[in-house]
Amino acid sequence: MSQLPRHTIETLGYEYTPMPINDPRYLRLPYCLRPLLENALRRADTDQAAAQGAESILDRELGGSVPFWPSRVLLQEGLGIPLLTDLTAFRDAAAAQGFDPNAVDTAVQTDLIIDHSLRVDSWANPTARAVNERMELRRNRERFAFVRWAQGAYKKLRVVPPGKGIMHQINLERLATVVGRSDDPTPFLSPDTLVGTDSHTPMINGIGVVGWGVGGIEAEGAMLDNPVVFALPKVTGVEIVGRLPEGATATDLVLTITETLRAQDVVGQFVEFYGPGLTGLTVADRATIANMAPEYGATMAYFPVDERTVDYLRTTGRDPAHVDHVETYMRQQGMWFTDDASVPDYNDVIRIDLAQVLPCIAGPRNPEQRIDLVSAAARFHEHWAATTGRQTPQSAIAGTSGFSVQDGAILIAAITSCTNTSNPVGMATAGLVARKARLAGLAPKPWVKTSFTPGSRIVAEQLKKTGLLDDLNALGFQVAGFGCATCNGNSGDLAPEITDAVIAGEIFGTAVLSGNRNFAGRIHPHVNASYLASPALVVAYAIAGSMFTDITTEPLDSTRDIYLRDLWPTSEEVAAVLATASDPDEFVRSYEDLFEGSEEWNALAGDPTPTFDWDQISNYIRRPPWFEDVATELPAPPQDIDGARALVVLGDSVTTDDISPSGAIHPESPAGRYLQDRGVERKDFNSYVSRRADHVVAQRATFANRRLKNAIMQGHDGPFTKVFPEGQTADVYDAAMTYRRREVPLLVFAGRNYGCGSSRDWAAKGPNLLGVKAIVAGSFERIHRANLVRMNLIPLQLPAGTDIDSLKLDGTETFDVHGISDGLAPDATATLSIHRADGTTETIDLRIRIETDKEVDCLRHGGVLPAIMREFVGVHA
Numbered sequence: 001m002s003q004l005p006r007h008t009i010e011t012l013g014y015e016y017t018p019m020p021i022n023d024p025r026y027l028r029l030p031y032c033l034r035p036l037l038e039n040a041l042r043r044a045d046t047d048q049a050a051a052q053g054a055e056s057i058l059d060r061e062l063g064g065s066v067p068f069w070p071s072r073v074l075l076q077e078g079l080g081i082p083l084l085t086d087l088t089a090f091r092d093a094a095a096a097q098g099f100d101p102n103a104v105d106t107a108v109q110t111d112l113i114i115d116h117s118l119r120v121d122s123w124a125n126p127t128a129r130a131v132n133e134r135m136e137l138r139r140n141r142e143r144f145a146f147v148r149w150a151q152g153a154y155k156k157l158r159v160v161p162p163g164k165g166i167m168h169q170i171n172l173e174r175l176a177t178v179v180g181r182s183d184d185p186t187p188f189l190s191p192d193t194l195v196g197t198d199s200h201t202p203m204i205n206g207i208g209v210v211g212w213g214v215g216g217i218e219a220e221g222a223m224l225d226n227p228v229v230f231a232l233p234k235v236t237g238v239e240i241v242g243r244l245p246e247g248a249t250a251t252d253l254v255l256t257i258t259e260t261l262r263a264q265d266v267v268g269q270f271v272e273f274y275g276p277g278l279t280g281l282t283v284a285d286r287a288t289i290a291n292m293a294p295e296y297g298a299t300m301a302y303f304p305v306d307e308r309t310v311d312y313l314r315t316t317g318r319d320p321a322h323v324d325h326v327e328t329y330m331r332q333q334g335m336w337f338t339d340d341a342s343v344p345d346y347n348d349v350i351r352i353d354l355a356q357v358l359p360c361i362a363g364p365r366n367p368e369q370r371i372d373l374v375s376a377a378a379r380f381h382e383h384w385a386a387t388t389g390r391q392t393p394q395s396a397i398a399g400t401s402g403f404s405v406q407d408g409a410i411l412i413a414a415i416t417s418c419t420n421t422s423n424p425v426g427m428a429t430a431g432l433v434a435r436k437a438r439l440a441g442l443a444p445k446p447w448v449k450t451s452f453t454p455g456s457r458i459v460a461e462q463l464k465k466t467g468l469l470d471d472l473n474a475l476g477f478q479v480a481g482f483g484c485a486t487c488n489g490n491s492g493d494l495a496p497e498i499t500d501a502v503i504a505g506e507i508f509g510t511a512v513l514s515g516n517r518n519f520a521g522r523i524h525p526h527v528n529a530s531y532l533a534s535p536a537l538v539v540a541y542a543i544a545g546s547m548f549t550d551i552t553t554e555p556l557d558s559t560r561d562i563y564l565r566d567l568w569p570t571s572e573e574v575a576a577v578l579a580t581a582s583d584p585d586e587f588v589r590s591y592e593d594l595f596e597g598s599e600e601w602n603a604l605a606g607d608p609t610p611t612f613d614w615d616q617i618s619n620y621i622r623r624p625p626w627f628e629d630v631a632t633e634l635p636a637p638p639q640d641i642d643g644a645r646a647l648v649v650l651g652d653s654v655t656t657d658d659i660s661p662s663g664a665i666h667p668e669s670p671a672g673r674y675l676q677d678r679g680v681e682r683k684d685f686n687s688y689v690s691r692r693a694d695h696v697v698a699q700r701a702t703f704a705n706r707r708l709k710n711a712i713m714q715g716h717d718g719p720f721t722k723v724f725p726e727g728q729t730a731d732v733y734d735a736a737m738t739y740r741r742r743e744v745p746l747l748v749f750a751g752r753n754y755g756c757g758s759s760r761d762w763a764a765k766g767p768n769l770l771g772v773k774a775i776v777a778g779s780f781e782r783i784h785r786a787n788l789v790r791m792n793l794i795p796l797q798l799p800a801g802t803d804i805d806s807l808k809l810d811g812t813e814t815f816d817v818h819g820i821s822d823g824l825a826p827d828a829t830a831t832l833s834i835h836r837a838d839g840t841t842e843t844i845d846l847r848i849r850i851e852t853d854k855e856v857d858c859l860r861h862g863g864v865l866p867a868i869m870r871e872f873v874g875v876h877a
């Protein structure tokens with residue numbers, strides 16, 4: 001297909017690439033595919049892959065290879081800083097080859113947002129925000145100094161300093177344009193598109209922007225204007241009908257959708273919402289749903305552009321002329337959704353009746369584990385009893401306070417994350433619950449660590465304007481900063497007397513948070529079960545203080561006869577307070593200084609140089625090894641694997657938190673011991689997230705989750721395995737190094753949904769550095785599978801009907817994987833031979849999970865970074 005000629009929207013004076021609206025194939029396309037078609041058509045006359053991709057979209061060729069050139073890249077610093085160290089090491093390698101290092105530069109608009117470093121060190125007091133933000137800058141000074149250098153070194157890199165909010169909410173409220181305007185070389189309109197280095201990037205799908213989460217390695221290619229090549233997936237339509245009943249929140253809805261779609265196995269699919277109930281969902285509701293796409297496994301959770309979208313753009317203070325451009329362009333291109341539009345051709349359809357949504361929470365360790373609120377206490381009791389084997393809760397006195405901390409105690413109650421703090425109705429509901437609780441004399445229990453870390457500053461301003469911020473403050477939910485914080489595992493320490501009591505009494509502690517992730521070991525080392533809930537329920541549970549309390553039938557405080565139903569506001573009450581909160585000018589004022597930092601931040605800027613002086617950094621930043629000894633010629637093709645051992649044998653739903661944890665660094669872990677050997681005091685360990693730009697620390701953090709369940713350890717949880725043939729127990733890192741010295745290749749075995757969770761490069765980089773050659777799993781989450789390939793790890797999928805438990809692996813086996821050397825290709829097969837200790841051998845057919853020829857090429861180069869280097873040398877030679 002050749003590129004269609006550009007047309008001009010006369011009323012706007014802008015050119016655009018028109019869609020083939022008269023083609024019946026186009027009219028049947030799901031709305032989420034239409035911007036991707038435009039993206040391919042724009043390059044179709046000069047790029048054959050783009051032309052073929054456009055045809056694949058029009059013909060709905062499942063698995064067809066589609067190149068995608070996002071118009072911008074969004075980075076959070078947890079993955080963004082390691083990405084920039086990769087890019088900077090690439091500059092060094094280019095210079096070593098005799099090229100101008102400045103030739104390695106960003107080619108598309110890239111925004112890095114500092115939002116994953118905030119930790120809740122201070123809470124429940126008026127100075128909490130100031131203290132936490134000061135500590136954030138002090139702890140991360142070395143990392144941030146590197147960012148400030150990169151800000152001056154890379155032309156199209158913008159940085160949002162700390163203290164401004166979370167990338168997804170900032171993206172929704174300010175950065176996203178829906179329709180991009182370009183004046184170079186001529187005025188031109190096209191859909192706003194992006195990829196982001198965080199799995200919750202699909203939050204932006206709530207306003208009809210095509211974008212999804214990728215690993216940092218893939219984002220790096222996009223920054224250099226290399227296409228993101230993907231296999232065209234199924235598009236599942238989710239028909240929304242009915243209206244939410246009184247008392248149900250957007251959080252209840254999204255947890256219901258997460259449970260439903262995860263059960264329907266939409267992993268790797270595009271999900272698109274439509275139906276008569278769609279107009280009843282505000283953009284905030286849509287964004288809440290879209291934000292959770294990775295929790296139900298979808299690549300995108302798309303809401304087409306409609307009247308709600310443009311109303312939202314106006315409400316958030318976007319330029320009125322630009323809003324007109326959005327509506328005119330989308331209508332012109334057939335990308336505008338109306339209630340009476342014909343339903344596109346979806347591969348599957350799922351129906352969600354809003355009227356059936358009930359108040360709920362999700363846990364104890366996965367977002368899809370939805371529990372009706374009326375059953376929450378009973379379900380927790382079952383989980384507690386099964387986990388601890390206890391029949392009576394244990395308790396311990398907390399210091400000289402006189403109160404005891406018991407099993408089931410809610411140690412952390414956090415209103416946090418971009419998912420729910422972006423929803424004005426949800427936040428107003430929480431504020432009104434706090435107001436009524438305050439008037440009734442209720443307060444959180446003394447063992448509960450309360451915190452409030454909104455996704456953007458506008459949230460606090462709106463609550464302040466309504467007076468509800470005072471009510472939240474009175475209950476200990478003072479703003480502790482603007483960032484991911486607890487949702488990302490940066491919950492900070494508990495009060496010392498609480499920590500001592502929990503340890504002394506071996507208390508089974510819990511957490512309730514309004515976030516999107518509650519994986520085992522993520523929230524806090526002393527939290528054994530975590531539950532996702534609406535902000536209002538976080539307030540209620542903080543008052544109750546225990547997951548054993550049935551807040552639907554029991555008083556929230558045993559000394560007062562006050563129930564949750566007495567505090568819960570009506571929809572009319574919520575609407576009344578929100579009527580005073582909406583102000584487009586407030587959004588404009590809040591974002592005027594988005595890219596401006598504090599004096600301390602600005603003081604970190606140094607002289608811009610083409611290459612970075614790695615020696616000036618001691619404990620956080622280190623030149624990564626990916627470009628060392630990369631020859632300009634191709635290496636030998638991938639070979640079969642013989643005589644391998646299993647490093648770990650894991651179960652279903654292994655998260656990237658299990659593989660590369662994000663929380664506190666344990667002093668007895670390999671990473672902790674390394675830092676102490678370097679003279680770093682425990683108080684300055686910071687988190688695993690903050691240390692990922694030093695590959696020596698991050699390598700030691702691989703499979704370091706304290707709740708890791710490795711079958712080789714036969715029920716003993718933790719970051720341990722055994723070294724065979726001796727059978728000696730060791731940290732996973734130490735075991736891998738022993739196998740490396742013996743030149744023994746390693747495999748990782750796991751069940752279904754391996755790699756679910758965050759789009760974390762180090763969940764692939766770490767195993768690569770440990771000597772792992774391939775991952776054998778029941779199935780893979782989308783982003784992680786792609787990350788594995790890009791880090792030269794081969795994803796091998798077990799056949800249908802064979803699960804990880806049926807293999808009965810205990811670590812004594814050796815393994816051969818054959819078929820790799822025959823030549824890799826999309827969906828090729830290999831055989832796994834299991835040689836058991838009793839002398840028997842079992843052979844299993846595996847599917848090599850490679851999806852595109854681009855991925856074959858990546859493995860042929862030994863990974864995407866060597867491939868990028870060789871392409872650069874070829875272009876610039």
